[in-house]
Amino acid sequence: MFKVIINVDPKKSILDPQGKTVLRALNNLGFSSAEEVRIGKHIVVMLDVESENQAIESARSMCTALLFNPLTEEFTIDVEPC
């Protein structure tokens, strides 16, 4: 069993209105050193596979099939045995 952690984030080239709004709120709260906020999604999938490689392969297929939009997002995959 492996725990796969997929982070899907808006591409750098894409304006992230949610991140921008949160940045403004942080600045208003006095966090003046905050310069940029990007907000993405954190997806955890428990996978019943034999190896770490299989887990990564499977997670990548899931991203391509559904979990991310290649036009506007990018993703990273982390795997933990469990």
Place this chain on the structure above:
Amino acid sequence: MLTIGVVVFPGSNCDLDALRAVNEVMSCNAVPLWHMDTNIQADAIVLPGGFSYGDYLRPGAIATHSSIMKTVKTFAENGGPVIGICNGFQILTESGLLPGTLLTNNSTRFISKDISLNIVTNRTPFTKLFKPNQQITMPIAHKDGNYQADASTLASLKNNDQIVFTYNNNPNGSVENIAGICNKEGNVLGMMPHPERAISKWTRSTDGTIVFKSLLQFLEAK
């Protein structure tokens, strides 16, 4: 009698409005099509507005993989008229039937109001009865209507006369003020404004009727 199918996903909420518009304006047989169906007996298909699957992951992302969308794709690829309104537009971009994508409005707010639109092209089955450059009014009601596409996609949209509606006062940050586009062939139209909510006096504008009357004329001429 002509039959117009309105696809109902879990979370669709403009399906009854769309069915009513088809009934009242086109006097056609309006049938709801459940998302699990795989067989479509219809002359045109409406993907209605709403929040299919709660907009989980991305608006339209999960609806794209429902059983009926395979059939809708085949129907569209064979030249069948398909209109996606609001969430329906998001489903069309997610499924690759239309290029580009719809992001969160620049203001991050849900915007619900009547809006002035410009007709760029009338070459689709749904816009035949409009005149190019005609100014019309329809309501919008969305949070994710900010149309974006890369430079080469935009160039091809322009070169192939695929921009159908533009906003006169851009409400959401859409590139080139785009409110609606069609595919190259013109038979698939996606639009954020709601024609089905602009069909009678009590909806303030009746400009939406022209969308349904255009479709009727197109289907009758076939």
